[in-house]
Amino acid sequence: MLNLVLFGPPGAGKGTQSERIRDHYGLIHLSTGDIFRANIKGETELGKEAKSYIDKGELVPDSLTIKLLESEVDKHQDANGFIFDGFPRTVHQAEALDKFLARKQTEVTKMVALEVEEEELIKRLLARGKESGRADDQNEGIIRNRIEEYQKKTAPLKDYYRNQDKFESIDGVGEIDEITNRLYHAIEKK
Numbered sequence: 001m002l003n004l005v006l007f008g009p010p011g012a013g014k015g016t017q018s019e020r021i022r023d024h025y026g027l028i029h030l031s032t033g034d035i036f037r038a039n040i041k042g043e044t045e046l047g048k049e050a051k052s053y054i055d056k057g058e059l060v061p062d063s064l065t066i067k068l069l070e071s072e073v074d075k076h077q078d079a080n081g082f083i084f085d086g087f088p089r090t091v092h093q094a095e096a097l098d099k100f101l102a103r104k105q106t107e108v109t110k111m112v113a114l115e116v117e118e119e120e121l122i123k124r125l126l127a128r129g130k131e132s133g134r135a136d137d138q139n140e141g142i143i144r145n146r147i148e149e150y151q152k153k154t155a156p157l158k159d160y161y162r163n164q165d166k167f168e169s170i171d172g173v174g175e176i177d178e179i180t181n182r183l184y185h186a187i188e189k190k
């Protein structure tokens with residue numbers, strides 16, 4: 001199986017690039033953010049609980065997020081592999097993912113980080129918020145909080161995967177096609 005983690009701060013382009021990677025390698029794309037938003041739209045219990053955190057730009061608690069991710073993976077027993085987009089976001093989530101995949105006799109193949117500097121992220125997110133109407137993309141204070149959560153809780157995962165020799169990092173600024181090619185190159189690097 002090819003199991004990829006696409007990593008980067010909010011606004012780095014994970015969603016767009018994940019769809020391309022999904023199509024290119026025939027993977028299942030799992031975005032915890034998309035799943036939470038679908039649950040909020042459907043007014044499920046999970047959606048109601050997640051919304052209170054998402055609206056503030058905070059991470060949803062690990063217990064809820066891990067359970068959700070595992071149940072989504074289990075829906076795709078015949079998958080060739082997965083592209084995880086926006087998960088894991090904490091060391092605890094990464095450890096849970098490793099244990100969960102090990103039980104399935106597989107593992108994370110590689111984690112690729114998209115690097116984009118903060119002012120560019122804020123510009124991109126505010127532009128996306130205008131287009132999509134996503135509430136957490138429309139308020140600069142919430143956006144800054146999301147980036148802060150990323151720096152504090154998620155960025156340490158680079159070392160987690162570096163220690164496993166699975167970490168790659170690429171420049172996330174440029175033409176979309178160019179970034180996709182950088183990603184393919186990083187994914188296929190031996």
Ligand code: AMP
Nearest residue numbers: 032033053054058059060065086087089
């Ligand atoms: P995203 O679409 O990936 O930017 O996620 C939107 C929001 O959903 C984040 O700001 C978090 O509040 C929540 N979220 C998504 N994925 C996770 C995760 N793996 N752990 C905790 N919260 C998450």
